[in-house]
Amino acid sequence: MHHCGTDSPPRKSTMPSPAETLALTPALIARLRACRRAVIFTGAGMSAESGVPTFRDAQTGFWARFKPEDVASPQAFAADPQLVWDWYVHRAEIVRGARPNPGHQAIAALQDRFEALAVITQNVDRLHQQAGSREVLELHGNLFDLKGFEDPDANTPPSMHCALCGGPCAGAGQTITDAAQREFEGLRLAEGAVPACPACGCLLRPAVVWFGEFLDPRVFSRARDLVAQCDLLVCVGASLAVQPAAGLPAAARHHGALVIEINLAPTSLSGQCDAFLQGAAAELLPQLVHLLDSA
Ligand code: OAD
Numbered sequence: 001m002h003h004c005g006t007d008s009p010p011r012k013s014t015m016p017s018p019a020e021t022l023a024l025t026p027a028l029i030a031r032l033r034a035c036r037r038a039v040i041f042t043g044a045g046m047s048a049e050s051g052v053p054t055f056r057d058a059q060t061g062f063w064a065r066f067k068p069e070d071v072a073s074p075q076a077f078a079a080d081p082q083l084v085w086d087w088y089v090h091r092a093e094i095v096r097g098a099r100p101n102p103g104h105q106a107i108a109a110l111q112d113r114f115e116a117l118a119v120i121t122q123n124v125d126r127l128h129q130q131a132g133s134r135e136v137l138e139l140h141g142n143l144f145d146l147k148g149f150e151d152p153d154a155n156t157p158p159s160m161h162c163a164l165c166g167g168p169c170a171g172a173g174q175t176i177t178d179a180a181q182r183e184f185e186g187l188r189l190a191e192g193a194v195p196a197c198p199a200c201g202c203l204l205r206p207a208v209v210w211f212g213e214f215l216d217p218r219v220f221s222r223a224r225d226l227v228a229q230c231d232l233l234v235c236v237g238a239s240l241a242v243q244p245a246a247g248l249p250a251a252a253r254h255h256g257a258l259v260i261e262i263n264l265a266p267t268s269l270s271g272q273c274d275a276f277l278q279g280a281a282a283e284l285l286p287q288l289v290h291l292l293d294s295a
Contacts, residue, residue: 018291022277022284031258031274033292035232036115040107041249042281043122045237045263049101049282052094052125056239073211078151081203085194088206092143092189095124100131103236106285108132113292114232120223122238122245124208137223139215139245145207146187148197152212162200169200215244227252234288235261237281240268249273 019029044054055068066087070076077084100108108131111117118135119128124143128136148167150158158168164176164184180198187195187204195204209215227233233252240246249269253259259273262284270276277284 018287018294022275022287022291024275024277024291028258028275029291032232032260035258037230038110038114038117038232038234039226039230039252039257040110040117040119041121041233041235041238042107042119042128043236043238043240045239046103046121046281047098047101047123047125047127048237049103049280050098050125050127052098052123052127054237054239056241069211072208074149074152074213077149077203077205077210078153081149081194081205084205085189086191088143088208089189089191092206095126095143098125098127100127101282103281103283103285104128104131104133106289109289110292113289118226118230120226120245120248122242124206137219137226139209139219139223141206141208141216143189143206143208146184146189146195146204147207148200149203149205162197162202164199165197165202165204167197167200167202167204169202220244223248224251227257228255230255230257232258232260235259235263235269235273236285237263238267 024032044052044056048054048057071084071087104127107119107128111132111134118137119133120137120139121128122140124138124140126142126144146165148162148165150168154168160169161167162169164180176199183198189206196202197204227248228251230252233249235249238246238249240249249259249261250272253272259269260275260277261267261269261273262277262279262281263270264278264280266276266278
């Protein structure tokens with residue numbers, strides 16, 4: 001016999017809650033809410049929805065013929081400065097037309113929910129800063145500054161560096177005139193011949209880190225300290241293919257932090273972190289903010 005007339009249970013909303021979307025266990029959500037010091041570690045997938053192509057996805061057009069490794073190195077610049085310059089002009093033009101996506105905005109919003117939050121990024125596009133993130137460590141530099149080119153394979157390493165561009169200086173320290181300073185500051189990645197430093201004459205290059213180059217030791221040491229001190233690290237859109245940056249998320253885990261990964265596809269971190277959230281940064285990060293907002 002059926003019992004008729006019993007009230008059916010209240011209908012669940014068709015919109016899944018952030019906890020359901022993110023498929024995090026209640027224990028993990030409780031741990032997440034207790035975190036105070038967060039690090040958000042980001043790679044090229046972070047800016048994919050802003051229209052900035054990632055490095056390891058298929059490239060289009062003329063530049064599809066070149067692998068990043070073949071154009072992003074001091075050897076490549078020494079061999080063909082104009083080709084490397086033009087590749088970066090192409091990237092800088094894409095970046096100048098790009099805007100932060102809801103993922104960047106979610107990270108900026110997360111700043112108010114933790115005692116401390118820092119972004120450690122491999123991206124050179126400044127979209128985190130545009131979205132309002134206050135502490136952003138640029139592990140691989142940026143596309144907005146230039147510096148003097150120093151050939152690591154040159155037979156005689158220079159003993160002096162130009163006070164204006166930081167590049168090698170053949171002679172004794174040159175005088176930096178106001179005009180040279182202004183000209184240098186006005187230079188940027190733009191179509192045309194590779195510019196030279198108005199003070200010392202050496203070729204200028206984008207202030208990014210190339211394959212085979214060291215990261216700025218001050219930036220990397222600050223990143224390592226933040227990773228050692230944080231209790232939450234969220235790794236977003238990074239293939240973790242390039243050292244030493246790739247070691248930072250695992251180091252946070254080693255120090256006892258909760259480690260969450262957001263990526264379209266699994267990486268070497270996915271099996272070792274506390275939660276791997278598969279999906280797009282611009283969709284999942286706003287869900288994470290929503291989850292932390294809903295008590
Ligand atoms: P990669 O191009 O290697 O990887 C992009 C990652 O983002 C991959 O794991 C994708 O699955 C993921 N991804 C793509 N779209 C996504 C989305 N919408 N949401 C979430 N994840 C997404 O970029 P990086 O890991 O940043 O170095 O590359 C590291 C370094 O290699 C770069 O900083 C650059 C490059 O050569 C230098 O220039 C020194």
